[in-house]
Amino acid sequence: MVYGLFLCRGDARPEICRDCINLAAADVVKLCPNQSWAIIWYNKCMLRYSNRSIFSSMAERPNVSLSYLEDAMEPYRFNRLVATVMKDIATRAPNATSRTKKFATKEATCNAFQTLYSLAQCTPDISSEDCYRCLQDAIADLQFQLGGKQSGFAMYPSCTAQYRTSPFYSLNQTGLAKPPVSPQHPLLLPPPPPPGRCNRSKFSLCSECESEYHCITITSSINNFQTILLYSGKRGISSQTVIKIVVSTVGFLVLSCFLCCVLGWKATKKLTARKTRNDELKAMALQSLRFDLSIIEAATKNFAEVNKIGAGGFGSVYKVRKMGILTDGQEIAVKRLSTSSGQGADEFQTEVVLVAKLQHRNLVKLLGYCLERKEKMLIYELVPNKSLDHFIFDLEKQRQLVWPLRYKIIKGIAQGLLYLHSDSRLKIIHRDLKAGNILLDEDMTPKISDFGMAKIVGENKSLQHTKRIAGTYGYMSPEYVVHGLFSEKSDIYSFGILMLEIVCGKRNTSFCQSAHAENLLTYVWRQWKNGTPIDVMDSALRDSYVSNEVARCIHIALLCVQQDPEARPPMAKVVLMLSSSSVTLPSPQRTAFYFGTITEGKPSIMNYKSDQSTSSALATVNETSLTELSPH
Structure with a gap:
């Protein structure tokens, strides 16, 4: 047909x-x-x-x-x-x-x-x-x-x-x-x-x-x-071609060494030509994304403190209004990376080109970069309503996030994460998904930001290993913290923790009342086993919540934070679960529990402020690269 x-x-x-x-x-x-x-x-x-x-x-x-x-x-x-x-x-x-x-x-x-x-x-x-x-x-x-x-x-x-x-x-x-x-x-x-x-x-x-x-x-x-x-498509082979193949095969037995040399030379030439073409495409892309340092210095008034909206281990973030090179007076954020990042110019430029290709309504868009003298800067769209933690962990502002809005934010984050894992041209593991890295635009649409610890991996690679444990305590999956193993299931674990924070209105790390008290995850798990999951809901939602939606979100979150990574559903399934109440949810297995701190010998932990937000993020490893590229 x-x-x-x-x-x-x-x-x-x-x-x-x-x-x-x-x-x-x-x-x-x-x-x-x-x-x-x-x-x-x-x-x-x-x-x-x-x-x-x-x-x-x-x-x-x-x-x-x-x-x-x-x-x-x-x-x-x-x-x-x-x-x-x-x-x-x-x-x-x-x-x-x-x-x-x-x-x-x-x-x-x-x-x-x-x-x-x-x-x-x-x-x-x-x-x-x-x-x-x-x-x-x-x-x-x-x-x-x-x-x-x-x-x-x-x-x-x-x-x-x-x-x-x-x-x-x-x-x-x-x-x-x-x-x-x-x-x-x-x-x-x-x-x-x-x-x-x-x-x-x-x-x-x-x-x-x-x-x-x-x-x-x-x-x-x-x-x-x-x-x-x-x-x-493939065409048929004619009889003349068959004869040529036979003759060539006989000749190959005599001239094998010579042919190997020729083939090797041709292969090298082909690879060189392809590399040259890729270099040309990269140069064109970089040219379209490059900002001059003099323009950024003028726009930020030489990086004046009055324009600074955030700072941390990665460097500082500045808010810029109506730059002359922007035709519509668009507000942008300039992220000035620390000089101690240790990242080379070629690696920085390669990563800029790759990340700039990510286009989704639930991702913060990278507009360009500056690499001049010793400065390395990233230019992003400015998201006006700061980060999600600025709202859900503030006793006054959390009342603005009624349940329909929180439900919309949860589904938007899931869509953005699905794009990174499956729908983009690059398979990307974010590795630092948290409330401080979810920015909210003027319509309160969530946008995943800060790809400073993201990993670009091959499509056929499901599990990666690293000796550098980078992320935020409380959001990192146990297999990542203990063994340095990470995959898209690590992001799904972080998403489950984030869902619970949105529903409960509490930080996963500030829930403990004493050194031996239960944390947010263990508290939710206990209430789930007791058949009272609604009791964990943020009290600010009492007048706006829909009980079956809240219970379903808690159920999905517990599926995402199961101790066995293979038991956690992929993001495509999570999005389907959130969008359709007709999808049957399996019972969650035992969740992964955290007590104490990261084991001895792991990298040190430092505090910094989240991007484009004045609210502090919790205990995050100081790692300043835009992405880390895995060899394919």
């Missing part, structure tokens, strides 16, 4: 759409003969087919990023404008009416001579949530691979995002105002390659795709339908 799907751009007239699809149907058979699946993009339409069902399933691979115009005159300002505009249409496109088929456009003024035109669209078969996720990743490609260019395309099987400094779409079909007419800039595309050859010089293919999709063609066709084609 064959499954097919086509999509015309939201502004395309019916006759243009029909012509484009007819062209695509003819080209895909001609250019991709005898393939089990294929996908072909044009300016006005996209067509794909497969021998497996592709409907209602968001696909991000293969994907292509393309740019064909020169650099913008003011790359810093231009990049910020592109980010702001694309973020807006990525939010509007998934929620567009069926008539516009998940399609959105927006124009913004670059300067007195230029206007930015942007477009985002998803295939109508995927959900609004998947559409948003797809566009976020596509926009990330635009920003980090093509940053500073006056044009950019990012094409995924389920979505497309693009921008140009000249009009390239018509808005008559959407009922919106038509942009001013200006001469079209033709795409400067190379001629079609001869059969059997591939040209990759004008665009960036996702690094994960290179080994899987073996032929990429850039070409042009009638009616100004520019084409980008990807296809995959």
Whole structure:
């Protein structure tokens, strides 16, 4: 069985759409003969087919990023404008009416001579949530691979995002105002390659795709339908090829040493070329994220104390208003890392590029960095309502967090953690999830922050070991504290502790009344075993709580803090448990209990203040790197 799907751009007239699809149907058979699946993009339409069902399933691979115009005159300002505009249409496109088929456009003024035109669209078969996720990743490609260019395309099987400094779409079909007419800039595309050859010089293919999709063609066709084609599959072997293989095999027995040398040289050359390409992509990404030290010094008034909003072992955090390089007067936070971090410039820059690609509404966004002279600084979006501990551990302010709001915060944190563990391109273990690292925006939406101790691990690596125990006492899982073993189940343990703190309104480490009293975890476990879990609830919630939701959150939290890491549910299951009351919850096993302090021989513990918050966090290991990279 064959499954097919086509999509015309939201502004395309019916006759243009029909012509484009007819062209695509003819080209895909001609250019991709005898393939089990294929996908072909044009300016006005996209067509794909497969021998497996592709409907209602968001696909991000293969994907292509393309740019064909020169650099913008003011790359810093231009990049910020592109980010702001694309973020807006990525939010509007998934929620567009069926008539516009998940399609959105927006124009913004670059300067007195230029206007930015942007477009985002998803295939109508995927959900609004998947559409948003797809566009976020596509926009990330635009920003980090093509940053500073006056044009950019990012094409995924389920979505497309693009921008140009000249009009390239018509808005008559959407009922919106038509942009001013200006001469079209033709795409400067190379001629079609001869059969059997591939040209990759004008665009960036996702690094994960290179080994899987073996032929990429850039070409042009009638009616100004520019084409980008990807296809995959294996072709049959002809009899002539069989003869050549036999002859080559015999020759190989004679010339094996020579061939090994040749193959080794070619492999080295290929690796060198790939490294050069990766270095070029990294340099482009860093250029789009870099802030000049002089600009930051001017904005912070040479790091004046009046602008400082936090400090600790990592360094200091400063609040900056209306920096000149930001087009919308956005407030930002500048995190000035301590000079004693011990992190090299290359390692710092690599980590900046990786972490900046994380895009989720429940993660604090990294906007850029500064690496100049001996200074290393990170620039984040500023989250105005400080951290979660500023509210839940304050007797007055905790009354502002009624139960529906706390429940929303719990589910938002779970979504952000699920993204880190499973949905992002990088599998990330946070290792320091706590109330002080959950920031709240103006709508009280939670955002996970401070990736200072995060680990980026391979997809197939489930358990890691470290000799450096880094984290916050009370939130760290027992297998991590005692043996230095950590995985995504370590984060799930921390999330369970955090859930109990949100429900109970008490710190897990300040619950003890004496040296031998029970802690928060043992108290909740005892009440659970006695059949009175609601008794642990924060008294400030008495007028707003929903008993079955509170009891369910306590139940899920106890599942997350079980002593056996394998018994803890994965974050995907936790999110499902929180979002659907119909999911049956298993009985929790024995929880992990903490008494006393970390065993002798472990790293020393220090206090510091949480990011962008004036409230103190508890006993946290002083570790200042942005992330730690694991070798794959």
